[in-house]
Amino acid sequence: MPTIPRYPDDIWTDEVLLDPHPHYRALRDLGPVVWLDAQQMYAVPRYTEARAVLGDAGTFCSGQGVGLNDMVNGIGAGTTLMSDGQLHAHLRSVIGPGLTPRALRSMRGTVEQLAAERVARLIQQGSFDAVADLARALPLTVVPDLVGWPAGGREHLLEWAGAAFDLLGPMNARAQRAGPKVQEMLEFAARTAADGSLLPGGLGAAILEAARHGELQPAQVPPLIVDYIAPSLDTTISAIGSAIWLLATHPDQWAALKADPALIPNAFNEAVRLESPIRAFSRVTASDTQLEGYDIPAGARVIVLYASANRDEREFGRPDDFDVSRTNASAQLGFGYGTHGCAGQGLARLEGQAVLQALVDQVEAIEPGRPVRALNNLINAWASVPVTVHPTRHAAAAGA
Amino acid sequence: MKSVTVDENRCEGHGLCQDTAPDIFELNDDGVAVVLHHPIPPALTRQAEAGVRVCPVAALRIAES
Numbered sequence: 028m029p030t031i032p033r034y035p036d037d038i039w040t041d042e043v044l045l046d047p048h049p050h051y052r053a054l055r056d057l058g059p060v061v062w063l064d065a066q067q068m069y070a071v072p073r074y075t076e077a078r079a080v081l082g083d084a085g086t087f088c089s090g091q092g093v094g095l096n097d098m099v100n101g102i103g104a105g106t107t108l109m110s111d112g113q114l115h116a117h118l119r120s121v122i123g124p125g126l127t128p129r130a131l132r133s134m135r136g137t138v139e140q141l142a143a144e145r146v147a148r149l150i151q152q153g154s155f156d157a158v159a160d161l162a163r164a165l166p167l168t169v170v171p172d173l174v175g176w177p178a179g180g181r182e183h184l185l186e187w188a189g190a191a192f193d194l195l196g197p198m199n200a201r202a203q204r205a206g207p208k209v210q211e212m213l214e215f216a217a218r219t220a221a222d223g224s225l226l227p228g229g230l231g232a233a234i235l236e237a238a239r240h241g242e243l244q245p246a247q248v249p250p251l252i253v254d255y256i257a258p259s260l261d262t263t264i265s266a267i268g269s270a271i272w273l274l275a276t277h278p279d280q281w282a283a284l285k286a287d288p289a290l291i292p293n294a295f296n297e298a299v300r301l302e303s304p305i306r307a308f309s310r311v312t313a314s315d316t317q318l319e320g321y322d323i324p325a326g327a328r329v330i331v332l333y334a335s336a337n338r339d340e341r342e343f344g345r346p347d348d349f350d351v352s353r354t355n356a357s358a359q360l361g362f363g364y365g366t367h368g369c370a371g372q373g374l375a376r377l378e379g380q381a382v383l384q385a386l387v388d389q390v391e392a393i394e395p396g397r398p399v400r401a402l403n404n405l406i407n408a409w410a411s412v413p414v415t416v417h418p419t420r421h422a423a424a425a426g427a
Numbered sequence: 428m429k430s431v432t433v434d435e436n437r438c439e440g441h442g443l444c445q446d447t448a449p450d451i452f453e454l455n456d457d458g459v460a461v462v463l464h465h466p467i468p469p470a471l472t473r474q475a476e477a478g479v480r481v482c483p484v485a486a487l488r489i490a491e492s
Contacts, residue, residue, distance in 0.1 A: 128458055
């Protein structure tokens with residue numbers, strides 16, 4: 028029985044978060060299962076084992092939390108994210124259906140129009156920040172209305188989501204600083220559940236409806252509201268910001284996309300693969316188990332490193348290359364996989380593809396400036412992606 | 428020969444199966460994945476396996492029929 032190799036470096040320092048890929052490669056080279064000394068947890072850095080763990084929800088459970096510290100896993104109890112089996116299926120049946128591509132079909136036109144209008148305005152400016160001015164635009168316009176957040180509760184959503192993802196990481200200084208903001212978010216969720224101030228017709232109202240019909244206990248409502256707040260903004264904003272930066276810094280890929288806009292869905296998948304908005308989540312083993320001949324005891328926390336799996340040279344040839352035509356881009360794990368696969372990925376794709384379509388339609392060339400990384404325990408994102416765009420002749424005429 | 432089944436409760440209509448294996452999968456008007464061949468012709472088995480594998484919510488299965 029082989030000993031599980033140990034990795035001594037803390038991969039959650041500021042320095043590593045800014046450039047994690049050399050460490051991810053070292054972890055992948057070390058073995059299919061590794062022990063992270065700094066976090067005192069197992070990790071699966073390669074694609075095959077990450078996918079296997081995600082696909083075996085019976086052995087690798089979410090019900091004891093998917094974060095990397097006990098405090099956040101205690102707080103997250105009762106969310107769809109952190110539940111198993113029948114309870115999970117039930118909760119997902121409440122929050123999931125409103126987010127499927129089918130359910131969002133009626134919104135497609137609106138979202139595409141919003142993207143087109145935003146890009147048209149930014150073309151007038153010429154130079155702008157692809158994160159603050161474009162990547163944030165659609166999620167911040169679309170999501171609060173879709174969920175039905177009361178008007179008085181929207182200005183904090185972004186910072187609460189960022190805080191939630193910091194707190195979901197290891198209990199380092201960054202996680203500790205996030206505590207008070209997460210507390211505010213929880214109070215907001217409890218208040219909204221109690222006073223029913225979610226706007227009628229939205230996804231949030233559907234949760235209240237389910238409770239009114241006895242499909243949910245009253246105590247189950249606030250965690251489901253949290254299920255909607257935390258993951259719906261930062262992640263999508265990260266993916267869109269990353270996609271724009273990748274296209275701006277890879278003119279040949281931008282040209283390929285302009286020549287064949289049918290590649291847009293694949294390009295968005297490829298951007299999520301390379302820049303994996305969520306670095307990692309964890310699972311806990313329900314029983315003694317084995318991965319590739321390595322023994323993992325019951326009750327062990329195993330970190331799934333999506334960002335590492337998505338650059339695994341064993342699965343993706345030239346893994347660090349941005350290739351909008353990559354044939355297995357859709358195999359990427361950035362939206363997770365299996366029963367806990369991201370319930371919001373249909374919405375994320377709708378928003379991301381709409382922005383890319385608007386850029387392909389109206390922009391001739393995108394020049395990158397110097398981007399700035401955001402620092403978050405679990406979210407990988409750009410804080411700022413300055414760009415200058417040159418409109419197509421058609422778009423320039425339309426804007427004149 | 429192999430057959431592909433769709434767990435309609437799990438299927439959310441993301442359409443990656445249709446994108447990857449358009450000869451095997453189609454989303455119907457309800458946005459649910461439908462398998463176009465029963466059983467899968469041998470020449471299309473590879474494509475079918477790729478389509479099954481790519482489903483982000485593991486709603487698809489392929490097995491000997």
